[in-house]
Amino acid sequence: MTNPHAVPHLEYAEEVYSAIERGAPVVALESTIISHGMPYPQNVTTAREVEAVIRDAGAVPATIAVLHGLLKVGLSTDELEFLGTSKDVQKISIRDLPVTVAMKRHGATTVATTMRIAALAGIHVFATGGTGGVHRGGATSFDVSADLAELAQTSVAVVSAGVKSILDIGLTLEKLETLGVPVIGFGTSEFPAFFSRDSGFRAPLRVDTAEEVARVLRAKWELGLNGGVLVANPIPAEFEIPASEIDPIIQTALSDMSARGIAGKEATPFLLGRIVELTGGRSLVANIALVKNNARLAAEIAGALARMTMRA
Numbered sequence: 001m002t003n004p005h006a007v008p009h010l011e012y013a014e015e016v017y018s019a020i021e022r023g024a025p026v027v028a029l030e031s032t033i034i035s036h037g038m039p040y041p042q043n044v045t046t047a048r049e050v051e052a053v054i055r056d057a058g059a060v061p062a063t064i065a066v067l068h069g070l071l072k073v074g075l076s077t078d079e080l081e082f083l084g085t086s087k088d089v090q091k092i093s094i095r096d097l098p099v100t101v102a103m104k105r106h107g108a109t110t111v112a113t114t115m116r117i118a119a120l121a122g123i124h125v126f127a128t129g130g131t132g133g134v135h136r137g138g139a140t141s142f143d144v145s146a147d148l149a150e151l152a153q154t155s156v157a158v159v160s161a162g163v164k165s166i167l168d169i170g171l172t173l174e175k176l177e178t179l180g181v182p183v184i185g186f187g188t189s190e191f192p193a194f195f196s197r198d199s200g201f202r203a204p205l206r207v208d209t210a211e212e213v214a215r216v217l218r219a220k221w222e223l224g225l226n227g228g229v230l231v232a233n234p235i236p237a238e239f240e241i242p243a244s245e246i247d248p249i250i251q252t253a254l255s256d257m258s259a260r261g262i263a264g265k266e267a268t269p270f271l272l273g274r275i276v277e278l279t280g281g282r283s284l285v286a287n288i289a290l291v292k293n294n295a296r297l298a299a300e301i302a303g304a305l306a307r308m309t310m311r312a
Contacts, residue, residue: 007120009101013074016062020122023310025059025302027295028073028118028126028156034063034080035089035108036269037129038284044084046288048077050295054127057299062123064114066092069104073121083108091265093146111158112150115228119154124217124305126156127298129291130164130194131230132268133172136254143263144175151228152179157217159231159298161290162192162199165243166250166271169199177204182220182229184213186297192234195241195286203232210300217301218308233297239289241282249278 012020019026029050034043051061063075065083072079083089083106092100092107094116100107109117111131118126132145151158163172173191176183185191185203193199207213213231220229234240253274257263262270275283 009069010071010073010117010120012121013062013072013076016060016074016121019060023306025299025306026062026123026125027054027059027298027302028114028121028123029054029061029063029295030111030114030126030128031063031065031075031083031108032091032110033129033291034083035086036091037272038287040084042284042288044080046291047080047084049288050127050291053292053295054299057296057303059299059302061295062118062121064109064117065089066097066100066105066107066109068106069101071101071117071120073117073123091269093265094150095146110147112146115150115154115156115158118156124156125159125298125302127159127291127295129160129287129294130162131158131160133163133167133169134175135267136166136168138168138171148172148175148179148181151176151181151230153227155221155226155228157213157229157231157298157301159186159233159294159301161194161235161294162232163194164268164272165194165196165199165246166254166268166275169193169201173201173204176230179227180225181227182216184216184229184231186213186231186233188232188234190234192232193243194290195235195246195283196243197234197237197240198243200243210297211304213301214304214308217305231297231301233294235286235290236293239286241279241286246275246279246283249275252278
């Protein structure tokens with residue numbers, strides 16, 4: 001349905017709009033993982049399964065994408081299928097959004113773009129796999145994901161399995177500190193690294209329940225501290241690929257990427273795809289498991305936040 005709150009170019013799925021209007025919990029989901037993160041049909045199957053996890057946990061999923069220039073908040077089965085199969089869907093970050101809308105193109109949203117559209121739609125909790133950050137060599141290349149700037153300014157909680165293992169995690173944590181973004185280890189004092197439960201870095205902050213996360217979010221925004229919170233939720237132990245095993249594989253993938261001259265927005269899809277090849281598909285299994293784990297936690301946080309809002 002069209003947006004009755006007059007945000008230009010934004011269109012809700014009826015289920016999502018109804019939930020927002022009655023104050024029910026809603027969880028935003030990105031679409032890059034569908035169009036550029038996994039092969040077909042695993043991408044579409046996983047998207048549906050992740051939405052089901054959120055529903056089973058008592059919230060409404062809102063997968064976000066740009067289709068025909070419209071900011072779509074909640075996708076139909078046919079729209080998910082289109083994202084998973086079409087070659088006309090571009091990976092779009094914040095800088096790409098105006099052109100995609102103006103030219104009525106199709107775009108799969110990154111973490112940064114999903115956050116921005118979720119905030120426009122009135123959604124405050126978002127589940128993803130791993131966030132972007134400072135790339136290895138970023139101290140000289142200045143290759144830093146727009147996800148970090150978006151976390152500093154857009155008031156949406158991002159539940160992820162830390163940041164992607166392919167990044168410079170130490171520099172990413174330093175940048176998040178500079179930007180004033182709370183980074184919370186969920187049930188852990190160790191900062192997770194996507195495939196691995198321990199990155200070798202401490203989590204700056206820690207909470208142990210979804211209700212505690214919701215209280216942190218409410219306190220932050222009541223204090224007028226705009227911007228997001230990164231909730232780092234470790235991959236389930238049974239699906240972990242330890243750092244000692246995955247790090248040499250990442251180095252090989254990085255060398256392959258450099259040899260092929262791949263950079264910019266194509267870097268992450270290439271690296272994740274190459275790592276799938278090098279692990280014989282094990283990393284894909286891990287990726288799916290951690291996304292579902294994050295979706296479940298995000299639904300619990302959204303539910304706790306909705307209950308607090310109703311009591312206020």
